[in-house]
Amino acid sequence: MSETIHIYHTNDLHSHFKNWPRIKSFLAERKSWHEEAGDVCLILDIGDHVDRSHPYTEGTAGQGNVLLLNEVHYDAVTIGNNEGITLSKDELNNLYVEADFEVVVSNLFDLQGRRPDWAKPFHVIHTKNGTRIGLVGATAEFTPFYQKLGWKITDAKQSIIEAVKEIENEVDLIVCLSHLGVKEDELLAELCPQIHLILGAHTHHIFHDGKWQGNTLMGAAGKFGFYIGHVTVEEQFEKSSAQLIETSQLRKVEEGFDEFLVEQGKLQLGELVFHSTKSLKAEWFKDSEMGLLFGQALIEFTEADCALFNAGIFMQDMPKGALTRYDFHKMLPHPINPCLVELSGAELKEIYLQSLNAEWPQLELKGMGFRGVVFGKMLHMNMEITDHHFYINGQLAMHDQIYKLVTLDMLTFGYFFPSLKRAPKTYFMPEFLRDVFSQYFHSKALK
Numbered sequence: 001m002s003e004t005i006h007i008y009h010t011n012d013l014h015s016h017f018k019n020w021p022r023i024k025s026f027l028a029e030r031k032s033w034h035e036e037a038g039d040v041c042l043i044l045d046i047g048d049h050v051d052r053s054h055p056y057t058e059g060t061a062g063q064g065n066v067l068l069l070n071e072v073h074y075d076a077v078t079i080g081n082n083e084g085i086t087l088s089k090d091e092l093n094n095l096y097v098e099a100d101f102e103v104v105v106s107n108l109f110d111l112q113g114r115r116p117d118w119a120k121p122f123h124v125i126h127t128k129n130g131t132r133i134g135l136v137g138a139t140a141e142f143t144p145f146y147q148k149l150g151w152k153i154t155d156a157k158q159s160i161i162e163a164v165k166e167i168e169n170e171v172d173l174i175v176c177l178s179h180l181g182v183k184e185d186e187l188l189a190e191l192c193p194q195i196h197l198i199l200g201a202h203t204h205h206i207f208h209d210g211k212w213q214g215n216t217l218m219g220a221a222g223k224f225g226f227y228i229g230h231v232t233v234e235e236q237f238e239k240s241s242a243q244l245i246e247t248s249q250l251r252k253v254e255e256g257f258d259e260f261l262v263e264q265g266k267l268q269l270g271e272l273v274f275h276s277t278k279s280l281k282a283e284w285f286k287d288s289e290m291g292l293l294f295g296q297a298l299i300e301f302t303e304a305d306c307a308l309f310n311a312g313i314f315m316q317d318m319p320k321g322a323l324t325r326y327d328f329h330k331m332l333p334h335p336i337n338p339c340l341v342e343l344s345g346a347e348l349k350e351i352y353l354q355s356l357n358a359e360w361p362q363l364e365l366k367g368m369g370f371r372g373v374v375f376g377k378m379l380h381m382n383m384e385i386t387d388h389h390f391y392i393n394g395q396l397a398m399h400d401q402i403y404k405l406v407t408l409d410m411l412t413f414g415y416f417f418p419s420l421k422r423a424p425k426t427y428f429m430p431e432f433l434r435d436v437f438s439q440y441f442h443s444k445a446l447k
Contacts, residue, residue, distance in 0.1 A: 003129045004039045005233040006030070007175065011046035011201035012223040014082065015054035015065065017261050019225035019247040021254035024072050026228065026245070031073065040127045043073060046201035047080025047139060047179035050087075050095075052432070053333040053371045055326060056261035059268025061091045064261070066099050076102040076123055078137035078177040080201060084108070084153075085145040086335040088430040092149075093118070104137035104177055107159035109152045122163045124171055132170065136163040136195075137177030140184075140202050145337075148429045156180050161192045168194050173233060175199065182220065189213035196237055199229065210242025217242060269326035274441045276323055282314035282331070284376040285361050290314055294433075295381030297440035302340045302428060304406035306348070306383040306392055308355060312365065312376025313408070313433065325438065332434035336369040339409045340426045343419075345397035348405060349390040351417055352383055360416070368410035408433070 008027055013020075027043055034041040049069065050062040057065055062083065069077065079092075087095060096103050096118045106121035115121070125133040138156035146153040157180070164174060176195045178185050181203040189198060190213070197217050200207075204223040210231065211218045219242045221229035227244040234240050280290040288311070295307040316330045343351065355378040363375040382393045390397045397403070407420070414421035428436075 002235060003127060003131055004235075005127075005131065005133070005173070006034045006039055006041045007044060007197070007199075007229075007231040007233065008042070009044045009046060009199045009219060009221060009229040009231070010049070010225065011179075011199070011221050011229075012048045012080065012204050013045075013225050014048055014051035014223065015057045016051075016224040017054070017056070017068075017258040020068060021257045022247050022250040022252065023225055023228060024068075025253045026247075026250050027072050030230075040131065040133075042075045042125070042133070044135075044175075044177060044199060045069060045074055045077040046137075046177050046199050047078050048082045048201065049077070049080075050083045052082070052086050052335050054261070055265025055269060055329055057265070058329055059265040062087060062095050063098065064264070066096060070098070070100045074101045075125070076104050076135050076137075076177065078105050078179055079103065079108070079119075079139050080179045081140050081142050081145075082335065084139055084151070085142050085149060085429070086432075089150040091430075092116075102135070104135050105139055106136060106163045107138045107141070107154040107156045108146075109154065111147075111150055111152055113152065121159070122167050124167060132172050134164075134167040134171035134174045135177060136160050136167070136174065137179075139179045140181065145427060145429065148427050157184065157188050157191060160188060160195075164192055164194050173197070173237070178202075181205075185218055186213055189216040189218065197231060197233070197240075199231075206244065207242065208244050266326045269324060269329055271325050273323050273325060273328060273438045274444070276318060276320050276441075279320040280318035282317050284311050284314070284374060286311075286377060287379060288314075290318060291379045292381075293440070294437055295379060297437050298338055298406045299381060300440065301431075301436045302338055302404070302406040304340055304404045306403065306405055307379075307381035308351065308383075308405060308407045308411070309379055310360070310376045310408070310411075311379050312361075312372045312374050313370075314376075315372055323438075323441070328434045328438040332432070332437060334369050334371045334433060336433050337409045337431060338428045338433065338436055339407055339412050340428070341405045341407060341412065341420055342402050342424045343405055344399065345390065345392070345401050345403060346399045347419060347423070348383065348392070348403055349385075349397060351405070351419065352380065352385065352390065354417060355380070368413060368415070370410055 182205040200220040206222040221227040
């Protein structure tokens with residue numbers, strides 16, 4: 001390797017487009033600089049560029065994000081869980097149709113074991129001076145969600161190791177695009193020391209000056225486009241370096257870009273759902289008519305016996321008048337799916353009692369698909385305790401009888417209710433909460 005290679009990387013943008021014009025301008029300038037100096041410049045994204053909480057991404061099913069990546073002349077990307085499991089199988093298969101870059105993900109297959117046409121386990125770039133750069137990549141293993149959507153996800157680290165074995169004797173530099181999280185990256189560096197550079201994502205971690213794990217350099221640029229990663233690869237790799245560029249310190253360009261994209265998304269989501277004869281208020285800390293109707297929608301959609309969810313999911317009031325898909329998106333922007341959980345009467349009573357935790361309503365919740373501000377009050381449908389007795393649908397709950405509880409997928413991950421993580425469950429996909437709620441009103445309007 002007889003040339004200097006500059007690698008710029010972004011990750012976990014989550015459709016936060018406020019800083020995108022600065023990122024675009026900066027990368028165009030740097031690419032021009034490096035190429036004029038005779039150096040190599042690569043631009044990579046490490047997944048979760050797409051986030052359907054933004055109207056533009058929702059309205060274009062993520063294809064608008066791909067056009068933005070094209071404009072910046074990205075060389076390659078991998079997918080994150082937001083690309084992988086918040087889009088339907090057809091939407092994901094169509095996501096990169098217009099892509100001018102390679103998609104490197106080694107652990108995604110259809111249920112027949114076939115790799116999708118748009119994905120590659122590795123990609124080799126040949127520079128003008130003959131340096132061979134091998135890119136490998138994989139995404140986090142949200143196995144039950146992928147399976148429900150018609151995909152098979154395999155062991156991410158093992159798939160990367162296998163891809164490295166295929167190319168290690170044919171390349172000079174191996175770069176891993178890893179949407180696995182920092183702990184998995186650290187383990188991967190130990191398991192596969194042939195990888196020179198791991199660019200990380202998923203856990204939104206930050207390495208301001210990179211991190212050496214053995215002989216492997218690790219880079220990570222946080223989230224939301226707050227940083228751009230820059231790795232300089234020297235002829236002697238052990239002298240390579242990593243740094244982060246803070247986008248807020250870059251010069252302002254193209255003001256109002258995010259607002260423009262919101263308007264574009266609003267146009268895309270202009271389909272009428274129904275006419276509301278009254279407005280409904282989003283209440284975070286008490287029962288409400290909106291909460292009642294949402295619970296009814298969940299139960300009707302899943303045929304559950306009862307429902308449990310947090311009131312903090314409602315981000316906007318429901319206005320009176322003509323309501324479009326955009327209005328429902330504003331109310332429920334979260335990429336969260338309904339989940340049906342099978343529990344005994346005794347288990348369900350314990351869940352009910354846990355849900356009365358007085359500290360939860362004010363909890364500022366981050367992650368798990370939640371795009372709100374605070375957790376809010378836990379709302380219950382068709383279950384209550386009266387005179388120390390637990391009732392489901394007005395009937396005294398039987399200790400050993402199995403009941404069906406519909407809740408939000410994020411409440412089954414174990415953080416709030418560990419028993420829900422272990423219980424038999426069915427995820428409803430690709431429908432999000434807003435889809436269930438809007439379909440409920442649309443169906444009523446047609447009757």
